[in-house]
Amino acid sequence: MAAFTAKDVQALRQATGAGMMDAKKALQDVDGDFEKAKKLLREKGLAKASSRSDRANTQGAIALAVAEGAAALVELKCETDFVAKSGDFINLTQDLADSVAAKGEAGVGDHKDAVDDLKVTLKENIDVGRVVRLEVGDGQQLGTYLHRQDGRGVNGVLVVLEGGSEELAHDVAVHIAFAKPEYLTRDEVPAETVEEERETLLKVTKAEGKPEQAWPKIVEGRLQGWYKERVLLDQPYVRDEKSSVAQLASSNDAQVLRYGQLFIGG
Numbered sequence: 001m002a003a004f005t006a007k008d009v010q011a012l013r014q015a016t017g018a019g020m021m022d023a024k025k026a027l028q029d030v031d032g033d034f035e036k037a038k039k040l041l042r043e044k045g046l047a048k049a050s051s052r053s054d055r056a057n058t059q060g061a062i063a064l065a066v067a068e069g070a071a072a073l074v075e076l077k078c079e080t081d082f083v084a085k086s087g088d089f090i091n092l093t094q095d096l097a098d099s100v101a102a103k104g105e106a107g108v109g110d111h112k113d114a115v116d117d118l119k120v121t122l123k124e125n126i127d128v129g130r131v132v133r134l135e136v137g138d139g140q141q142l143g144t145y146l147h148r149q150d151g152r153g154v155n156g157v158l159v160v161l162e163g164g165s166e167e168l169a170h171d172v173a174v175h176i177a178f179a180k181p182e183y184l185t186r187d188e189v190p191a192e193t194v195e196e197e198r199e200t201l202l203k204v205t206k207a208e209g210k211p212e213q214a215w216p217k218i219v220e221g222r223l224q225g226w227y228k229e230r231v232l233l234d235q236p237y238v239r240d241e242k243s244s245v246a247q248l249a250s251s252n253d254a255q256v257l258r259y260g261q262l263f264i265g266g
Contacts, residue, residue: 004032016041055125062153063097064146072101073156073262075129132260143169155263164254181232
């Protein structure tokens with residue numbers, strides 16, 4: 001008969017998230033050795049977790065961290081918002097972001113076991129999603145913003161300016177959070193994407209019965225509007241739509257160098 005008590009079973013359950021019968025059986029199988037029982041339950045839990053790997057995990061949390069000369073955003077993915085709002089899940093997301101900010105993307109590997117353990121205890125398909133890390137040089141300003149919902153980050157932004165002020169960088173980060181640009185400049189938009197949109201706009205214009213001689217001007221006008229929806233520097237600034245983000249930066253002796261954004265569902 002294995003030498004363990006009901007308290008041992010309870011302690012094993014708390015340490016592993018296993019059910020009472022599973023914890024009891026694990027202790028029986030290893031003759032009451034607590035560490036061996038933990039390892040056994042972890043192995044069994046990970047085996048079950050692998051069977052959940054094809055389940056959709058479109059929920060999760062975003063964490064933001066700032067280190068010396070760099071900042072990071074990390075997304076941890078799960079299946080339900082219930083799990084995404086749990087303390088252990090939010091804390092691990094922050095730990096991941098802290099490591100990435102300090103060490104680079106390799107910092108994710110420091111928490112592989114913790115991610116695996118969370119898969120077991122929370123019984124969902126959990127894994128690290130997208131990662132963004134931006135470095136900040138001398139004379140550059142870092143802007144950050146993290147929108148929280150029910151305690152978890154759901155929309156995070158990093159932006160780096162050349163010149164300007166911390167306040168301006170923060171304002172641009174807030175703009176990005178709500179405007180969700182896809183590109184920094186027009187030059188970043190793939191040529192084939194632009195051409196495809198141009199062809200679509202031409203078809204729409206033709207279908208409206210516009211005069212043929214007016215087609216090029218109408219299409220170009222609509223293409224400008226398309227750029228304003230997607231390109232950060234072309235977007236009307238959310239607090240003053242008379243100015244673009246590029247104009248806002250220029251008027252404050254600044255230039256937007258790069259940005260990163262992660263949001264749940266994006």
